[in-house]
Amino acid sequence: MDTLFGYPGGVVLPLYDRFPHYPDINHILVRHEQAAGHAADGYARASGKLGVALATSGPGATNLVTAITNAHMDSVPTLFITGNVTRSLLGKDGFQEADITGITMPTVKHNYLVMRPDDLAYAFKEAAYIATTGRPGAVHIDIPKDVFIEEAEFSWPETINVRGYNPPSTAEQGSIQQAAEIIDHSERPLIFAGHGIILSDAADDLRKFAEKSGTPVVNTLLGLGSIAPDHVLSYGMMGMHGSYWANHAASNADVIIGLGMRMDDRALGRFEDMNPTAKIIHVDIDPAEHQKNLETHVPIVGNVSDVLKQLTNAVQKATHPDWLSWIDDLRIGHRASMSVPEGPELTAQYAIARIADYIGTESVLCTGVGQHQMWSAQFGAISRPRQFITSGGLGTMGFEVPAAMGAQAACPDRSVWTICGDGGFQMTFQEIGTMVDAKLPVRMAIMNNCYLGMVRQWQELFYDQNLVDVDISQPDFLKIAEAYGIKGIRVDNQEDVDAAIEEAEATEGPVLIDFRVVQQDNVWPMVPAGAALSETIESAEESAMS
Amino acid sequence: MKVSRNGSRQTIAALVEDRPGVLTRVASLFRRRGYNIESLAVGTTDEQGVSRMTIVVEGTSEVGDQVAKQLDKLIDVINAAVLDSTESIDRELALIKVVARPDQRREILDVAEIFRASVVDLSVSSLIIQITAANETIEALTDNLRPYGILEMVRTGAIALVRGEDTTQVVEFEDDELRRFHMGSGRIPTGQLPHLSD
Ligand SMILES: Cc1ncc(C[n+]2csc(CCOP(=O)(O)OP(=O)(O)O)c2C)c(N)n1
Ligand SMILES: [Mg+2]
Numbered sequence: 002m003d004t005l006f007g008y009p010g011g012v013v014l015p016l017y018d019r020f021p022h023y024p025d026i027n028h029i030l031v032r033h034e035q036a037a038g039h040a041a042d043g044y045a046r047a048s049g050k051l052g053v054a055l056a057t058s059g060p061g062a063t064n065l066v067t068a069i070t071n072a073h074m075d076s077v078p079t080l081f082i083t084g085n086v087t088r089s090l091l092g093k094d095g096f097q098e099a100d101i102t103g104i105t106m107p108t109v110k111h112n113y114l115v116m117r118p119d120d121l122a123y124a125f126k127e128a129a130y131i132a133t134t135g136r137p138g139a140v141h142i143d144i145p146k147d148v149f150i151e152e153a154e155f156s157w158p159e160t161i162n163v164r165g166y167n168p169p170s171t172a173e174q175g176s177i178q179q180a181a182e183i184i185d186h187s188e189r190p191l192i193f194a195g196h197g198i199i200l201s202d203a204a205d206d207l208r209k210f211a212e213k214s215g216t217p218v219v220n221t222l223l224g225l226g227s228i229a230p231d232h233v234l235s236y237g238m239m240g241m242h243g244s245y246w247a248n249h250a251a252s253n254a255d256v257i258i259g260l261g262m263r264m265d266d267r268a269l270g271r272f273e274d275m276n277p278t279a280k281i282i283h284v285d286i287d288p289a290e291h292q293k294n295l296e297t298h299v300p301i302v303g304n305v306s307d308v309l310k311q312l313t314n315a316v317q318k319a320t321h322p323d324w325l326s327w328i329d330d331l332r333i334g335h336r337a338s339m340s341v342p343e344g345p346e347l348t349a350q351y352a353i354a355r356i357a358d359y360i361g362t363e364s365v366l367c368t369g370v371g372q373h374q375m376w377s378a379q380f381g382a383i384s385r386p387r388q389f390i391t392s393g394g395l396g397t398m399g400f401e402v403p404a405a406m407g408a409q410a411a412c413p414d415r416s417v418w419t420i421c422g423d424g425g426f427q428m429t430f431q432e433i434g435t436m437v438d439a440k441l442p443v444r445m446a447i448m449n450n451c452y453l454g455m456v457r458q459w460q461e462l463f464y465d466q467n468l469v470d471v472d473i474s475q476p477d478f479l480k481i482a483e484a485y486g487i488k489g490i491r492v493d494n495q496e497d498v499d500a501a502i503e504e505a506e507a508t509e510g511p512v513l514i515d516f517r518v519v520q521q522d523n524v525w526p527m528v529p530a531g532a533a534l535s536e537t538i539e540s541a542e543e544s545a546m547s
Numbered sequence: 548m549k550v551s552r553n554g555s556r557q558t559i560a561a562l563v564e565d566r567p568g569v570l571t572r573v574a575s576l577f578r579r580r581g582y583n584i585e586s587l588a589v590g591t592t593d594e595q596g597v598s599r600m601t602i603v604v605e606g607t608s609e610v611g612d613q614v615a616k617q618l619d620k621l622i623d624v625i626n627a628a629v630l631d632s633t634e635s636i637d638r639e640l641a642l643i644k645v646v647a648r649p650d651q652r653r654e655i656l657d658v659a660e661i662f663r664a665s666v667v668d669l670s671v672s673s674l675i676i677q678i679t680a681a682n683e684t685i686e687a688l689t690d691n692l693r694p695y696g697i698l699e700m701v702r703t704g705a706i707a708l709v710r711g712e713d714t715t716q717v718v719e720f721e722d723d724e725l726r727r728f729h730m731g732s733g734r735i736p737t738g739q740l741p742h743l744s745d
Contacts, residue, residue: 106572107579111622114568123728131622164719165564165625289616292609 002053002080002129003027004044004410006037010057011097012084015149029410029439032431034061036403038068038081039429043407045077046390047365047417049202051133052079052407058086059097062143063104067397070108073139074394075223076200078132081105081141088116088145102143110138116145118153130161135168136287137200169286171311172303180282180299181315183256187280189324190216191254193239193268196223196393197261197285197305199386204228206309207260213313215320216258217328219247221268223393224261225383236328237339240268241528242375244339245537246331248528252276252535253327259283261305264294265394274533284308338526338539339379347495349373349448349518353420354380356446359502362388364416365408369401369425371455373448375524377420399428402445406432409441416444416506423449424473433485433511442510447478450520458523462544463530478515490514556585557611558637558707560715561600561618561627565591566729569623573600576621582606582614586639586704596726597625601637601706603682628715630707637707641685642667643676646696655695662688673698681705 004027009017020028031037034056041052052072056065062083072079086095102114111131115124124142132140184190198207204227211218211234218228219239228235239247248270251257257279262268264283269275272294283290283297284305291300301308341350353376357366366381367390368374374391383389390408392400405419426447436443457471482489488508492501492515505512526539538544563569570589577584583605592599604614611629618627630637647655655674659666664678678688682705689697709715721729 102568103571106568107575120728123725162719162721162725163622164721166622287620289613289620291616293613 002051004029005053005055005082006031006040006044006407006410007055008034008037008057008061010059010061010084012058012086012146013055013061013149015146016055016084027410028055029435031403031435033429034064035068035399036406036429036432036435038065038079039071039397039400039403040407040410040432041079041081042068042072042075042077042400043367043390043404044411045072045079045407046075046404047387047408047415048411049387050078050411051129052077053082054079055082056084057097058084058101058146059099062099062101066104066108067395069105069139069141071392071395071397071400073108073110075392076137076196077139078137079139080128080132081109081139083141083143084149085114085143085145087147089147091145102141105141108139109141110136112141112143114143114145115148118148118151121148121153122155122157126158127161127163131163131166135166136285168304169302170304171307172284172301174311176299176301177308177311177315180258180301180312183280183282183299184214184216184258184312185317185319187256188321189254189327190214190256190258190321191250192216192218193221193251193257193259193262194218194224194227195221195260195262195268198224198227201261201286201304201306202386203261203306203309204386206306206313208232210309210313210316213318214316215318217250217321217325219243219250221262221265221393222378222391225378225381226386226388229384230382231384234325236332238378239534241270241530242379242524242526243268243528243537244332245335245526245539246328248526248534248537249331250328252533254279257281259285259297260309261285263287263290266294269295270528270532270534270536274535276534335526335539341380342522345495346519347493347498347516348522349450349516350376350380350522351495352446352448352492352498352516352518353377354382355498356418356420356502357382359499359506360416360418364388364418365390365405365412367391367401367405367408367417367419369420369422370396370398371422371425371453372450372458372522372524373420373422373454375455376448381420398422398425401425402429402432402443405443405445406436406439406441409436409443410439417442418444418446421445421447422454423447423451423475424453426478427473427476430481433481433487433513436511437485437487442512444505444510445513446505447513447515448518449475449478449515450518450522451475452520454522455524457521461523462527462541478513482513488512491517493517555605555607557604557606557608557614558630558632558635558705559602559604559611559615559618559627560630560707561602561615562592562625562715563598563600564623564625564729565596565598566623569598572621572623573602573618576617577604577614580613580617582610586702588704588706590706596721596730601704603705625719626715630709630715635707635709637681637705638679639682639685639703639705640677640679641689641700641702643678643689643692643700644673644698645676645692646672646698647674648672651695655692658688658691662691664688
């Protein structure tokens with residue numbers, strides 16, 4: 002660990018007091034603890050390393066809760082450290098006491114309240130081990146103030162032994178054989194590739210397996226980047242805003258191989274009708290994901306990277322030309338609903354596609370939550386693991402700015418762009434201050450549609466166009482840029498998009514671009530909440546009919 | 548008869564670290580995932596630092612499997628498994644206080660005897676019956692006692708073990724230092740501490 006994001010306060014002062022003695026620790030002072038948490042999360046997603054955030058007791062600690070939940074829900078290896086009141090005041094409602102371990106218990110992989118200074122080294126080693134191994138996740142350590150102060154003999158434990166925790170690696174050979182047999186006999190196999198591929202650095206293993214077995218691949222939102230979009234077997238994103246062809250391939254496959262994904266409702270639509278006749282093979286390191294939402298024929302417990310190597314060995318070489326051309330035909334026929342809209346207006350889709358094209362795959366693309374997020378997934382040309390950083394499970398607006406800040410801290414040599422919602426940006430833009438201080442040159446591109454766009458879309462489609470509290474007002478974003486002393490660029494039409502992107506890339510950074518995009522556009526295709534993937538609709542007219 | 552593996556009630560055995568907060572973690576998991584606990588019994592085991600929980604949940608065998616896997620995911624749960632009711636013995640202790648006028652006593656004692664229950668307290672107008680049996684037997688006994696009037700009743704919840712030589716689990720040994728660390732994290736302050744405010 003070298004970088005942590007934090008915010009001081011009474012009970013963690015003893016720790017801050019020592020920071021000057023440890024110049025190797027890069028402490029980045031944020032403006033709000035939630036942002037420290039999201040930054041640690043973005044840092045971990047971009048680098049694969051443990052992300053760390055630090056906060057004081059009471060309000061500092063409770064401000065972390067959204068970020069902890071967000072990181073844990075997307076299985077991001079993160080460590081959250083909070084201070085608490087002196088041991089003798091615990092449970093006495095002392096000033097700024099919050100029962101933070103009680104609060105975080107259901108949203109972490111594990112948490113600790115360290116009551117003895119002798120135990121600190123153990124707690125940190127074990128916490129880091131638990132956060133980064135198996136199915137990664139958030140771990141939280143709470144430390145009373147006097148535990149920071151009291152002196153203890155330092156001894157770093159050589160080994161870690163947690164008898165209640167044995168993360169698996171390779172899978173049982175029996176389940177591999179069973180799966181291989183089913184795959185060898187399939188006519189229309191399909192891979193659902195999820196976040197696990199990225200978390201376990203298994204993109205190569207995925208490609209080899211897909212190529213040998215001739216199996217096409219669709220991605221979940223967080224699985225984007227596990228296979229390059231230009232690979233012949235890559236068919237893009239499935240799910241609520243996935244492509245028509247990916248969703249129909251999912252509904253028509255005879256064998257589905259879920260890899261490092263949790264069969265989530267946003268990816269699968271109505272479970273009962275996802276594809277009732279397919280044989281389902283589900284590989285996940287967390288056995289509790291098997292049979293949770295969907296009946297699985299072959300559950301395989303293991304690290305997806307190891308399991309893919311085993312499966313690649315076990316299956317026969319195969320091709321499925323008829324099946325691929327069936328999906329290809331759908332793709333040709335339904336391209337339109339997954340294309341940047343034509344016309345002279347400045348759309349978010351256009352701006353995002355231009356940004357993606359300009360910055361290339363070596364950059365990092367972060368997003369907030371809403372329409373701009375889905376368009377980033379659709380038009381961001383995500384080709385590399387860890388290129389795309391987005392809040393999937395929790396769907397946290399306000400993630401865009403601090404997560405990008407964390408990603409930039411992790412990848413100083415990459416260009417980090419974040420596609421912001423005008424709503425989400427207003428939740429956490431105070432972190433521009435942090436970026437300026439810590440010299441984190443993030444490029445912020447606001448898709449300013451003057452709406453809480455995704456909510457407006459739902460009100461339009463499912464609440465009879467009754468638009469309530471979605472036309473959120475905007476400050477002058479350029480004045481905000483100015484207030485922080487950074488460059489701000491406004492773009493009102495298509496012609497100016499490329500020049501603005503170029504200027505932003507050429508600027509030292511941080512930079513903000515206010516894209517004044519079309520206000521009332523909707524994200525297509527869409528699987529309405531509660532509908533099946535086969536009920537994917539491609540336009541408002543179709544939605545009105547159904 | 549006993550509810551089978553596919554019935555509407557599942558018995559789960561979990562070996563857990565005997566640590567502060569472990570019961571909260573388990574209870575919190577049940578609340579969060581919406582599992583319905585019918586009973587939960589906790590006690591120490593022969594292994595120092597390890598407790599055993601027997602949890603009876605409402606639901607199908609699929610629910611039982613999910614509960615066991617979710618429990619197993621908790622770091623403080625060493626392992627958890629659904630017990631096959633035909634392959635295991637489960638017992639529960641109940642104390643039942645029944646209205647017993649002197650003229651009804653004999654009759655009630657007969658009922659108790661049929662169920663191999665014993666009388667552990669006697670007063671002018673009531674008696675306390677103690678029974679150790681499987682859930683269904685206790686249900687049957689209470690059905691038979693209800694006409695006399697049950698004043699109060701308390702049950703421990705089931706505990707269960709697999710029949711024969713099989714055990715539910717083997718526990719890895721934890722050395723003293725590690726155990727001391729694992730036992731240490733909890734909200735109870737140890738020793739005399741200075742009382743200072745910030
Ligand atoms: C913290 C939080 N609050 C509320 C929501 C519900 N929500 C989902 S999308 C959305 C609108 C987002 O608006 P904006 O950031 O402008 O993005 P747009 O959809 O317009 O691209 C809202 C309110 C959320 N996801 N997160
Ligand atoms: Mg908006």
